[in-house]
Each structure stands twice: as C-alpha cells, then as structure tokens.
Amino acid sequence: MTSAAILSSGDLRRQSGARATYELLRAQIIDGTLAPGERLTEPVLSTQLGVSRTPVREALRLLQAESLVVELPTGGVRVAPLDVDDARRVYDVRARLEGLLARDAAERIRAEEVVALNRLVDLMAAVRDHDDEVLRVGADFHALVETLADNRWCAALMHQLRGQVDRYRALAAHERIGTNEHVDEHRLVAQAIASGDPDAAEVAMRDHIHSSAALAEQALRLASVAASGPSTAPAGSAAMPRVPAPATTVTAESTTPAEPIAAPASSDEQE
Amino acid sequence: MTSAAILSSGDLRRQSGARATYELLRAQIIDGTLAPGERLTEPVLSTQLGVSRTPVREALRLLQAESLVVELPTGGVRVAPLDVDDARRVYDVRARLEGLLARDAAERIRAEEVVALNRLVDLMAAVRDHDDEVLRVGADFHALVETLADNRWCAALMHQLRGQVDRYRALAAHERIGTNEHVDEHRLVAQAIASGDPDAAEVAMRDHIHSSAALAEQALRLASVAASGPSTAPAGSAAMPRVPAPATTVTAESTTPAEPIAAPASSDEQE
DNA sequence: AATCCGAGGGCTGTATACAAGTGCGCAACA
C-alpha cells in the first residue's frame, strides 16, 4: 500500500487531487489510521500519495480549518490530539446546533415531508436489531432534519463538527444504539417537528443528542480503558506529546485564538 | 503602485504572506471593500498584493473554509453573497453557541473571576453614552465569557461565525447599543454566571443575543432600504451570479488608493 | 443579417525550483 495506488484506487482520481487527498487524510484521521499526535509532513505525504506538495498542502489547510490537524509552532501540522474529556463538549455543541435545526425544521415542515420523517422513524424501529442499520437510518433522519431546517449556517457548523464526532465514535467502537429508548427519542423528535412545535422540537432533539452523548461517552470510556490496559499505546502513541494541559488557568492573555474553521465534508451522519 | 505597498505597510509583512493576505482579504470582505458577489482571481490578487499565487491561494482556501468566499462551479471563488434574511439565522446559531459558553462559564467560574466580570459590566454602564466604547467593552465581556467557558470547540465555531456576524454588523452601520436595556442584559448574564447557575446563564445569554439580533436586524433593514432606495433591487436578494455591487456603498476594483486598508481589526467582537 | 466555428486569452490546478529557518546528530574538547 502506501504508494500512489491509494489515490488512484476508487474514483478518487476523478476529483481534484487536493480534494481527494483531503478526503483520504480526513478518513484516515477519523478511523485512527493516522494516530492522534502524529506529525504529517508534506514531502512524505506527497510521495506516499503520488501527488505534488501543492495539493497536499491544500488538503492540510482544509484539515486544519476543520481542527482535524493542529498547527505546530514551527510550522507544519500534526494530527489533532484526542482528548476524551472533550467528547462531552463536542456533543454539547452538537446538541445545540441540532436542536436549532430541529426548531427550524418544525417551523418550516409541510405535510408531505411529515410522511418521509415518520417513515424513517418506522424504518428505524423495524431494523432496531441491527445497529449498523439503525446507524444508517439515523444518519438519514438527521440529514432530513437538516434539509428541512434549511439553515445553511447551522448546517455548515454541523459539518464542521462532524469530523470530531466521527472521531470519537470511531474510538467508541460500537455502542449499543438499537434500543427502544433510542428509537423512541427519534419518534419524539419527529412528532414535535411534525406538529410544528419549534420549542418542543428543539428540546426533544437536544435531549436526544445528550442521550446519545451519554451512550457514546460510556462506550468511549470502556474502549479507552480497554485500549490503555495492555500497553499504553501501540504504534503511534504520542497522544499528548507535550503540554499536558494541567489546569484551568483562566488567564485572559489569549485574546486571539485565530483559527478559522471549515465546513465542506461529505454526507455522513450519525445516529 | 498600490499593489505591493499594501502588504508591506504595517507589520503585516512580519507574518507569513499567506496569513497577511488572509487577514487583509478577510477585513476587506467584512467591511465591504470587496463587494458581495465580486469575483476574486488569483493572478489579480497576486499582483495587487505583491505576493505570488501560492499564498493567495492559501488565503482563499481559508476564507472559503470560513464561508466568506464561495466556490464557483468553474473553479475560483467569489465573495460570498450577503443575504439579509440570513442574518437572523446567523444570530440564532450564535445565540446557542454563546449560550453554551455562558453555561460552561457558570460551571467553572471562581471567585476572583467574578470580580473581572462585574468590573466589565460596571465599565460598560459607565461608558454607555459612547457606542464605540460599549462595543469594545462588550467585546471584552464576551471574550471573557469565552475564556471562562474553556470550551474550545464552541469557541472555534464562534470564531467561524464571527466573520459572518461582523459582515452584517458592518452593513448595519451603527445600531444604538448604549441603552440601559443593553447594559442590563449584560448584568443579568454576569449575575447568572457569577452565581454559578448554568441554566440561568445559558438562558440569559441566549436572550441577550436574540435581543441584540433584533437591534441588528432593525438597523440592517434600515440600511438595506436606504442603500437600495434608488435602484429597485433589494440589496443582495439572493445569489446573483454576476454583476454584483447592488447593495452597499463601497465598490472595490478601485486599484488605486494608497492604503485604504487601515485597521485589520484583528480583535473585534461585538456587543 | 444571423449563426456557427475557430483562435485567443485568462484562469485554475498541479508540479517543480529556490531560499531560509530549525532541530538533530555527530564530533571534538574539557
């Protein structure tokens, strides 16, 4: 592997090299092929992927904007470290954003769209025994809500977050999501949206995400414990090379975070 | 000449050309020097700014990730159109994000930090007659809340939104923000945070942002009407592919002026 | 006169070349 075959495989070649590189690296960061903390250098990636530094550079910028890689003080980037404690924060933000989407959806939904929404919930109930199916249907559900909401700013930020969420999900291996509660939550959200009640929809969706967060956090903790049991870390340890981030220290000095954020992303959703 | 002098002026030269280019273009998009819908081509920007296409390209990618420019189907970018109807959505999202920040701040705040928070509110009350001062203090206030919250994901998304918010604010010319109500809202938020009540803090902040949104929207509508008075076209009604320059005052393309750049305004916040 | 076709310019995307800064290792010295 390695080598240029990576990019030429599949239809990635079709797209621009920069975009293909971006998507490949993004996928590898999310699934852990590229370990947290691992440094990414342009020449290496160039030769490995069979493209020049220019598209690689562009891809890295995109990933940086998405906070999937972080800038090193000397320049260059490394894969963003994965702080399990941050998972809750990511889900907190997501809960608000998706809650807003549900609200907007409730304000705009029309009769024929209610049908599609309910159909997805029914479908989810039908396949509840197969987690992967539930996952897929859940993705469709949230995607539909996003479409109904027609709020591009909120959607853009959601895309922004998706990479982070997916990273933590990948870490959590598989959570048990095919539960009756999980399906019921979706039904509640759907009902609130269908009935055109924005407040109820927002609350229902926010609660649902928080509920999902609890599941993910639990699975995450288990996976984390299991992973750090035998050896601290196999191949690419380096989870936190430096700056153990000791305490809170709420100094006000850092007035300039100065890192924008992106929002391209493909179309994968979750629960 | 024009051109290269732009980047060499000030200490922008110090930074990497790409970053300087990014910040310059960002500022110009926000303040309207670069009109919504205007196409940005790499060769032109290169010669105007006196750098090669590479850093320009990088800057454009950053701006694209921030949704300040949008990709054209043929490739290349144009300044993102400004849809006044979207202002509400931007503020809606911002309300949730800042609300979450306020919540997290309430959960983490400590005694000595309460002092700083209250001091800012008092300061705001003291300068309430000067809108620009109120703006500045308000920026510090929100920045402090963000720091207290210590939620980097939420903060990252906020930064993402900031450009959009600032664009609409720039369009709204000046809203009257030095009102007692405005100051009181901040005090309520501060009290909720200081008392360590997350729910109250989130609600107070969200309400405050929505209140600010109403002000901004009003000013925006006025400005919009004023701008589009003569010509019938209602400002940036939608995505008008070509011939932009409907709405606001400043056209770009001037080519000349010595240095209209002025303050990059790296740390501007809002109310 | 209107339309179709072809040449041209310009733009993006990609590749390569060049310069400067940084860290690391090795070697010499105390």
Place this chain on the structure above:
DNA sequence: TGTTGCGCACTTGTATACAGCCCTCGGATT
C-alpha cells in the same frame, strides 16, 4: 565521560513554470 559547538539534512514557505479548460470575441459562412 559529559558537555558544547558545529554542520547537515529536513522542513516549511514562496515563487515560478507548465498543462488543460472555459469563456469570449472575431470572422466566415449560409
């Protein structure tokens, strides 16, 4: 043997060169 200094290799950041594409403009044809 420990320490210190020098030098090298590597990296990023920037500039330039090259290829393909689209869009436009001009002319010839029907």
